[in-house]
Amino acid sequence: MISQLIHPGPAPARRWAALPCSAEPVDLILPVADTLAQSVALALSGYDGGWLVIEGATLANLDFVVPGPRTDSHAAWYAGPHRMGAGHVRHLGLHAARKDGGAWLHGHGQFAAPGWEGPTFGHILPLESRLATPTRARGWAIRGAGFVVATDPETRFPLNQPVACGGGTGAALITLRPNQDMTQATALAAAEAGITRGRILGLGSIVNPRLAGQAPIDSYATEILLTDGRLDHGDARIETELVTLSGTRHKGWLEPGENGVCITAELLVIAD
The missing domain is CATH 3.30.1330.80 (Hypothetical protein, similar to alpha- acetolactate decarboxylase; domain 2)
Known part of the structure; x- marks a missing residue:
């Protein structure tokens, strides 16, 4: 039950x-942009969406949240944000999406940073996080x-x-x-x-x-x-x-x- x-x-x-x-396999290079969401959208230009996986990448900035307790208006919420700075993505799975007419993504993954003692898995913040260098992503374009x-x-x-x-x-x-x-x-x-x-x-x-x-x-x-x-x-x-x-x-x-x-x-x- x-x-x-x-x-x-x-x-x-x-x-x-x-x-x-329809979904087709892709092996892409995500360009550096102002946000991680924009980097993903640029790489998937011409498609309606996609599911991508990033492995072994260092971001210029990596912010994420983890599950948080209930609030007066939600049965559960978020805790954080946890700010890794130049954090390392061990692996991240993400859906490319749109929000309010702009680029968006929903991604969960495992992260690391030197000396980090906080959570190591969570929900990446797509507008606060950004790539340090062009980064490989594999998956499916939709x-x-x-x-x-x-x-x-x-x-x-x-x-x-x-x-x-x-x-x-x-x-x-x-x-x-x-x-x-x-x-x-x-x-x-x-x-x-x-x-x-x-x-x-x-x-x-x-x-x-x-x-x-x-x-x-x-x-x-x-x-x-x-x-x-x-x-x-x-x-x-x-x-x-x-x-x-x-x-x-x-x-x-x-x-x-x-x-x-x-x-x-x-x-x-x-x-x-």
Whole structure:
């Protein structure tokens, strides 16, 4: 049984969005720009979005947040920002998006800096962080759908929402609403988009995660990055790395049926 988190707004009956799109593998150089979000947008110019992974890069400035306790208006919030300065990205997965007409991204990853004693995993701040040098990124460029940030009445968070940009085939952009098992909901949403076998990429958050072969994790808010994910004959298996409210980091496979979405999950599913 999943743990649930009660949010302040009304919960729509429809618990996911799934839009078909096309995805092609890319190996890009992100240029230096005023913000990390702008660097990603420039590299993906001509596409409607993308899922990218950065590994082994030093940023001129690296700011991030981790999960924080509930507030009067949100069931959970953020703690930080944690300011690493010229921090090092060990690995970062990100969705390219748009917000208020400008470049945006939603990225979770693992970070480091000399002498750093704070959290080492979290949600990167896309307008405060910036590259030091041109940086390699690999992943998938998307056409036919994209993410645009809009306020979500249920959670009262500004969240990525998939929007149609002409449609496509072979992939789907998916978002999951809170309080449903992540693996089961991913499989159902992908099937609605016509995909029953493929790769699952993305990020999100989970309530009190349950990882296979590990002790229960007591943290009603987390940030997660998918490190592996497969859809096979309509069943989803998802491996994640995550950070808790106390800043501890964990990695493992989600136990099916036991991991409720906390705020959102934002996924790119690519058919085999």
